[in-house]
Each structure stands twice: as C-alpha cells, then as structure tokens.
Amino acid sequence: MNEIPLKERMKIMRHPIPAQSPEERIKNFEEVNSGYSPKMALAEAQRCLQCKAAPCTLACPVNVQIPEFIQQIVDGDSLAAADTILQDNFLPAICGRVCPQETLCESKCVLAKKGKPVAIGNLERFSADSTAPMREKREERVEAEHTGKKIALVGSGPASLACAGDLIRFGHEVTIFEALHAYGGVLVYGIPEFRLPKSIVAFEVNALKKLGVRFEKNTIIGNTIALKELMDEGGYDAVFIGAGAGLPRFMGIPGEELIGIYSANELLTRINLMKAYKKEAITPVLSYVDKTVAVFGAGNTALDSARTAIRMGAKKTYIIYRRTEVEMPARVEEIHHAKEEGVEFIFLASPLEFIGSDDGWLQSVNLQRMELGEMDASGRRRPIPIDGSEYVMDIQMAVIAIGNGSNPLLRDTPGLKFTKWHTLEVDPDTLETTIKGVFAGGDIITGGATVISAMGAGRKAAKSIQEYLLVKNK
C-alpha cells in the first residue's frame, strides 16, 4: 500500500518524461520521449490520491481503471498494472503516447485543481513498455468458448483493433481486412516514428494475432470483396467498418497542383509507411534540405508534418494558421515540442494562391492577414480576412494539413447511407449502419478525430455486435 501520507503525496512534483534534447532529436527520427525509469514511475504513481470517485476513469473514452493500475505500480507490480489497463484498452503503449490526456483523464485529476495532474499517460506507457518482454513471452488465450460466429472488420486502424480485441474475447472468429500492405491504419501511415515507433504498433497487432485475430492485407472491402459478398458468401455474421478518414482536403485555391505541395497524408505516408526518411528507401520524397516550408493547418497532423520537415533538413519551417494559438486543436505537448524544435508560427494568416515557376515548382504563397470576429458554430472566434493585407512569402515546399474528408471507397455500396459530411450514417446508440448487422466507428463516422475516440467507438460497436448476435441467435 501507499504508505506516504496524503499531505506528503501532494507535495511531490509531477515528473516530466525524459526526452531527447531538441538539438539532438531534429537530426533523427527516433522517439522524442524515452519514458519513465521504474524509479520515476514509482515516484509519479505515489502522487495519485486514489480518489474513490475516480473522475479520471470517467473521463476516459474506454474507462480504464486508472487509480487501480496506478496503485499496482506503487505496489511494484507493473504486470498487474498492464493487465488492469488491458481489460479496457488493448493498445496501452500506443494510447500512453498519443492520447490527449490533458483534455481527458488528466484534466479531471483532483491534483490538477491546485497543481499538475498525475501523469497518467506516462504511467500507462510505463506499464505497457516495461512489461512488453514479459507479455510477449506469455501465452495468450481466450477464456470464452467458441461461439462459431464470424465477424469481419474493415480496416486495421485503432477502431478495428479495439473492436477486434473485444470480439475475440467474446469467443468469436475475427478477421481484419486491410487495404494497405501494413497493419495499423493511421498508426502506421500517419503518426511519425518520432511520436509512435512502428515497432510498438507491430507489437500490439501481434498481441491480437496471438489471441487468434486473423489479418488479411491487400484487401479492399468494396473493391476486392463486396460488403454483400462478405455476408452472403463469406459467411460473416456481422461486419464492423473502421475504414477511417480518407481523401485529404485541399483549400481550393489556385496553384495547389504545383510540385512541392503535399497533403499531410502524402508527406506522412511517404515518410512513415514507405520509410522515405531512410536513405536506402526506394520510395522517394521531394528534398526538404535547405528549403523554406509552410505547413497549413493547426492540428496534430500539421505539427507532425512540420516536425517531419525539420528532420528532413528544412531551413525554416512555418505553421500558418488563420486563427491564433488558443484555437489550435493540436495537443499542448506537440505544440511545445514543435516550438522547441524550431517550428515558427504565423497566426492570423490564410493563403490565397500558390505561385510557381514555369516548370511547375512552388516558389511562393500569397497570404492574407486575418482578424478574429464573433464566435462561430465551433465555439471559436471566426477568422475574418483583412482587405488589402495581402503579402507574398517565398516558400519552396508546402504541406496542406487541414483535415480529411471521409473514406471514398464504400460510397457506392448499396444500402449504406452517408451524411451530408460524407461520413457513414449510424444509429448513435448502437453504431449500426443502415445495413442490418453492419456497424461502424472511428473517423469514418466522425471525420478526423483521435486514436482513443476511435478505440472507444470500436469497443462500443463490439458491445452492440455482441447484443445483435445474441438477439439474432434466439
């Protein structure tokens, strides 16, 4: 038990996570944060007040039993801590790294009222990382009896992985179909190595394989196999669609076809999925060396793009955003890291046109100054262009990171209905689509959101699928 008196515990300062220095890390793609040592984890875990009401757990989209696992760290049993997390979250090493804890669990921590919250994310990461070798060796098996039910999951991103974790434990036969050649969806093509090492994703995928989840790559449901065929001929009793966000948005301004302009998805896919940051990689990426780069957007993806450009040798990297820092949707930690690495921010500016050379290469961007007006529907102050404030900025590379539309691949599927935002229409309570027995969750129903919210949706859908199968069986 935690023998340190409550008052003393409250005096312990939050332990920052060790990280590579900014000067060092901008020269490599290795992970920025290196994680707590056992000693640091223990000291941080001792800060937890073990609140009975556990507001942190309530704020977690998958309701991880946070005080319980932290107590297990205090007790020196990190494997038990990992298992506690695993009951609710199959991807602890991933969530410990990329979850926006500051707006979820940590925001509700009682300690946050007067000081800094318990570093729940760092502790989750510690529990997962420090026990990975043990968990890799041990045998995994499903306790539940085989139900004989087959479920197909479309896409292998966080929504499907979480959904699969639950369904396999219910005793079903689970197959994940992935279009690309690697598993993990946005975790492998989107989030850079320096924020989420791909070996971590592979570990979590492997854990699911050990439980019996089957993975099929190079298969697009809708093209390679029709949804209807899966159910009619494939014998699947239910389907979960976690196909994720899709088409990158462009701004619809002149010059977006110029060479040197990437969507964030393209830059990140080349770098992360195709490993173009490595010299020996076959997939090319345009050179960033000594270039001035402008990244348009203000979310995590924009920051990932900017920090990637810096690592690729850019001379100057700017984030250009039409609002101000307060309105940036990116995680605080990412903004902080980006600033440390030398990313510069130009707020209250928006591009009007890209200008290129005769041979089609980007040379500059015409920007317009903005000011903030009234609140808009998103609860943020609306940016309003200032007439006559246009100016030209020389840039050689640009990244458009203003979000994604929905996945276009299932649009022609008979029976599936889409909203006016092109996301899949689902029953908000069950996540069932307009086709019976077909459920959906993650970015395909919400548009671009977070890993953990996709996982939450995957778990919710797993529960609905379970109920659907029980009713169907009667």
Place this chain on the structure above:
Amino acid sequence: MYEIIKKKKIAPDIFHIEVSAPLIAKKFKAGQFIVLRPFADSERVPLTIMRADKENGTITLIVKAIGLTTKHLAQLNKGDAIVDLLGPLGHPSDIENFGRVVVVGGGVGTAVAFAVAEALKEAGNEIISIIGARNKDFTILEDEFAEISEELYVMTDDGSYKKKGFVTQQLQELYDQDKQFDRVIAAGPLPMMRAVVEMTRPHETPTIVSLNPIMVDGIGMCGGCRALVDGKIVFVCVDGPEFDGHKVDFDSLMRRNNAYRGIEQQKEHNCKIDIEIAKGKNNE
C-alpha cells in the same frame, strides 16, 4: 502472395506478366488498375490491367521496366511471387453501345486501351484501332487488336514497321475521310493523349483518356495523384483513372509526373536490393 503464372518478353524492356490473383480477376472490369510492390521494401506502383481470366483466377499486366520498381518486377520470373497486389482500383470504363469508337493506344497504354476496346466491342461497338510505337520492336498487342477491330492502323515513329508517323496523323486522316465517330478512347503517354484531345476537340468527339499519374496508396488517401480537370482538383485513383480528355490540364500533370526524375535516378544508383535474396523472401 501472388504467383507469376506466365511471363513473356514482348518488346525490349516490355513484359507480359500473368499473375494469380483470383479475387481481383473475379472483380475486374475494363479500365481498372492495381497497385503492387514486387518486394517487401518496394515502392507502391500502379499498373493497368490488360485482361483478367476469371476461370483461372489470373490477371495480365503489361509492364515496361522503366523505373526502379518496374525493373525489379521484371526480374521476377514464372513461379516467383509478388509480395503485395491490391485491386481492382478505380472506376471501370463506361461501357455501352456508343456506335463507332476509335481506340488509340501508345506505349504500354496500349494494354489498358485493349481492355477497354475489348469490352466496347462486346457491347456492340464498331472498333477502329490506332496503335503506335517508337519502332517495329516496340509494337505490342497487334494481334490482340486485330481480332477485335474493324480497322487497325499500326504506326511507328520511324516507319520501321507498317505506317510511319504518330497516331494522331492517322486520326487526322480518318477525320479527313469525313468519318464520323461517336467516341474516342486514348491511353498512352501524356503528350500523345494531349495531341489526341486537341485533334478531337474541334470535331466535338467525346474523348476519354486514361490518366497515369504518380500514386502512393492508390485508395484515395494521400492525394498525390491529383490532377486538374475542368479547373478542379480530382484524385485520379478514386475519381478516375478515366476522364473527359477535353477537360484535363495535361501540362500540369506532365510536370508533376517529372517531379521525381532526378531523385529516381539517384535511387537507382544507390539501390542495394539483392534481387536473389529478395526473391527468396517472397517465395518463402
């Protein structure tokens, strides 16, 4: 794994490759393409499908070993496996009975032109084919086209075989004979498609082109294959690959297709893939 069932060299650096891919063969419709990676470290490259054999579960690709990845692909032989093969991708070609259709194929674009021509023939169209190549050696799919065409014109740039000249010269001759066409299909190098489109424009003949931009994922995720059509950005992989040729901005597409030229040459120089080892891994 996707096993190579048949491989034949049909011209210098051009290969006819038949691959086992039963699910893709079953779904394939003329005009569609696949994305493949020959080895586990390869780039993803899009290739059009020439034909599919649903019964035997194979698809046929016509591959010109021109870039690093297609050169790697060309080193695989019958019995070897391709690591990743995804498809069929893109919208199928519009197939109905239009009447009289001119099909123009150039280079390896001749393969997808053939797929579309064959489907149009089956739908009852009268097919007039014009295929072009640099010289005699590079002329491909002549027999296949002969079988489905009412008229077939084979052109070579240097006159070393059949008729000397570009495909557009033949198209001009047909127009000069006051022939009426209901549709023109063009697939081949971008300058060829642009020339065809400029020729059919004053005649207002509906002209469909099959675009071949640089792609990465091929499933509408990266936006790398974007092109300007009717002044708007389209994603060729999911919105195409076929478009109304009269609305395509070929100039920007040609520039974009050259974006990696310098880098590619360097990569080729530095590439250290040991083909024999990579093949072994594929076949494991």
